[in-house]
Amino acid sequence: MAVKLTCSRVELADLLDLSVQRVGTLTKTGILPKAPGGKGYEVRNAIRAYLAFLRSKSGSLTNERSRLTKAQADLMELKVKTRSGELLEKRIWDHTAWQMYRATRDAFLNIGSRIGGLVAAEQDAACSRIVDREITTALWDLSAETERASGKEEDAAKVLS
Numbered sequence: 001m002a003v004k005l006t007c008s009r010v011e012l013a014d015l016l017d018l019s020v021q022r023v024g025t026l027t028k029t030g031i032l033p034k035a036p037g038g039k040g041y042e043v044r045n046a047i048r049a050y051l052a053f054l055r056s057k058s059g060s061l062t063n064e065r066s067r068l069t070k071a072q073a074d075l076m077e078l079k080v081k082t083r084s085g086e087l088l089e090k091r092i093w094d095h096t097a098w099q100m101y102r103a104t105r106d107a108f109l110n111i112g113s114r115i116g117g118l119v120a121a122e123q124d125a126a127c128s129r130i131v132d133r134e135i136t137t138a139l140w141d142l143s144a145e146t147e148r149a150s151g152k153e154e155d156a157a158k159v160l161s
Contacts, residue, residue, distance in 0.1 A: 006040040015043070016050055026050070103145045107138035 007015065012032070013023045026032040031053045035042045081087040088096070111134045119127045 004035075005043040006035050007043050007046075008040050012041045012043070012046055015047070026053070100142070100145060104142055107141055111135065111138060 009023050009027075010020055012018075013020045016023070018026075023032060027034060032041065032046050032049055034040070035045075078087065082089065111131070115130050115134050118130050122130060
């Protein structure tokens with residue numbers, strides 16, 4: 001049977017290349033076990049416990065590095081997609097959508113005032129054709145506006161200025 005070596009807090013601090021205060025903190029948090037009876041530390045158990053603690057910290061540090069690397073890669077992918085025009089920034093999209101909504105509303109609200117005089121002078125069949133033509137014109141104008149607004153990021157940025 002092997003002899004169990006014990007040491008004091010100061011000696012253990014020297015063995016582990018730690019400060020005496022750090023050994024005390026690790027003991028209070030339950031990382032370093034005291035020897036039975038509470039007097040000193042069993043060297044073998046203390047060293048094994050400290051190594052296990054370091055390994056667990058190393059594992060969590062590795063996990064954090066992996067998370068950071070993934071987050072940086074995701075961010076870079078978003079930047080590339082944004083620069084290539086595959087994605088738009090939310091503020092640009094919001095502004096573009098607002099412009100499209102406003103153009104749609106204005107186009108349809110203006111139909112009555114644009115064709116009111118024409119319709120009043122026409123017969124029923126001609127009225128229908130005039131209304132159809134104006135609605136078609138409004139929709140084509142909206143289509144052109146949508147194409148203009150859905151251009152690359154640089155084009156969308158011009159819309160904001």
